[in-house]
Amino acid sequence: MARPGRHTIVVDLGYGDAGKGTVVDALSADGGLSAVIRFNGGAQAAHNVVTADGRHHTFAQFGAGTLCGARTHLSRFVVVDPLALAAEADHLAALGVPDPLRLITVDGDAPLATPWHRAANRARERRRGGDRHGSCGMGVGETVAYALDHADAPRAADVRSPALLRRRLAAVRDRLTDELGDLGAPPVEEVAAAFEAFGAAVAVVDGPRVLRELLRAGPCVFEGAQGILLDEWAGWHPYTTWSTTTFANADTLLAEAGEEAYRLGVVRTYTTRHGPGPLVTEDPALTAALPDPHNGTGPWQGAFRVGHFDAVAHRYAVEVAGGVDGLAVTHLDVPPRVPDLAICTSYRHTGGIAPGRHRDTALIVPGPGGDLDRIVPGPHRDLDHQAALTAALLTARPGRLDRPADWSAAIGELLGAPVLLESRGPRAGDKRAGNRALAARYP
Structure with a gap:
């Protein structure tokens, strides 16, 4: 699968779950990537990849090119959860990736998610009762909010300073417990020991320097988390994430390194979202007809909901993101077997x-x-x-609901960008180059 440029930014133009992971996997399939760069979100990401031999992994903090041998760099815009990262590394090792943690570097300025952040996140959602905002329950937003309010919030570099790490972890515990009551999290010493083990196994680095080196070593893919319609500033407030889900963070990192990248937007042939919030095209019949094996109802996210392709919302996503250079359209195998599926214009x-x-x-x-x-x-x-x-x-x-003869071409026309990649299944082999006639119209 030829990449569209030296570097590529992959962003979801919906509510997440459009297939960023499988797109990044396809862009990594030839083994020529320098690295996958994560530039927002944290352990709440769930990017599913299925290999040709049937192995499946849900990528959270590791880049979705890992099974192809690509390195991962977690930038300062990522909330790093050392405990979740260790569990993810164990699963990758079980799939045959030797010593996964050697493939990852972490910017020392990245904020650290702790068990108290996670517990506080869940406590707040429970207290909202029927007015829940929707959450993955991983404490990512709680970590971001805490770091904005407290200059001594734990950072990745703290794992190399035991005394400082313990003071900062204790401060998180004490402040959140004072606010919310007993959070039932483990002792500070236990968490500190686990974080120090993380620091011994993972390279915590000078982020800007390492990123420049990776970008100059070869092509990189910047892998976004969640989707633009959940963006902290441009999404449907308050049903959003504490994360900038547009191209903005990747653009900042690239500008600091003196580099540019191709902007690739990802959409499904039908629009989905987890949990509460607007989904204008939602259709219960489609939800019943299109269960997702990797996205079910979760205790924190809520139900997985399905609707017709929402061209109005996706056009908005393109506009607030400052445009895209090209599109990846996934789940093109679905329209032929779901005759009632349409595009809402x-x-x-x-x-x-x-x-x-x-x-x-x-x-x-x-x-x-x-x-x-x-x-x-x-x-x-x-x-x-x-x-x-x-x-x-x-x-x-x-x-208006229309059912096009050529879904890929119709989506490209409606969103005003060439379709670079078409996907009809979860494996890299299910991908092919997009609509050539449309691409010629948008050079």
Whole structure:
């Protein structure tokens, strides 16, 4: 599978689960990558890869090119969970990857997730009752929030300073326990010992220097987590993640190294999301018809929901991300066997055009046919605008639904980008180059 440029950024244009892992695996299949760079999220990622011989791994912190021998670098924008990383390494070793931890480097400035962060995350979700926001229950958002509020938040480099590590871990325990009550987490000494073992097994490095070296050594793939419609600033607040899921973090890392990359957006032929929040095209019949073997109902995420391909929401994702250079379309094997599946190109809203919070603006605007076909991006970091948009989307319904003859070409036309890669199954061998005629139209 030829890569589209020297470096590539892979980002999900939906709510996650579109197939970033299988795309990164395909881009890694020839063994020529220098590394996979993770640039957001943390251990809550779940990127599924199935090898030609049937081995399956759900990648969380390791890059999804690991089974092809690619190295992984966790940048400073990743929340590092040493305990979860050790468990993931054990599973990779069982699949035949020799000494997986030797394949990973960690930026010393990356924040560390602790058992107290995870317990606090779950406690807050339980307290929301029926108003849950949806969470993976891994404490990633809790870790980010804590680090924003406390200059002494644990960082990866602390694993090399035992006394400092223990002080910072104790501070996390004490502050979160004072706020939320007993969190039932293990003793500080036990956690510190595990984190020090992590530090002995993994290279904790000067992130900018190592990233420059990796980028200059050969092609790299930047692997995003979750999806743009869950972005902390551009998603449907409050049903979002504490993470920048657009290309922004990868762009920052590349600019610091004096490099550029091809921007690859990933979508399924149908739109899915876990847990609560807007999913305008949701159809219970599709949810029943399209169970996902790697995505079920979770105690923290909630139910896995399925809808028609939402071109309106995906166009919004492309717009707020600053555009894409190309697309990867996955699950192209599904439309032929699900005759009721369609593409939604507009919405209907019970209140007509939803008014925005700012003069002369609207949240969703009509196209030439009158139906609402563009979600309007709000001012940067305006969560009140995003909350108003969420309220409008919760009462919106599909407008026009079309079933194209050529799904790949139709999606490319609707999102305004060439389809670089088409996927009809979970293995690298199920991928092929995208629609050539469309690619010629978008050089």
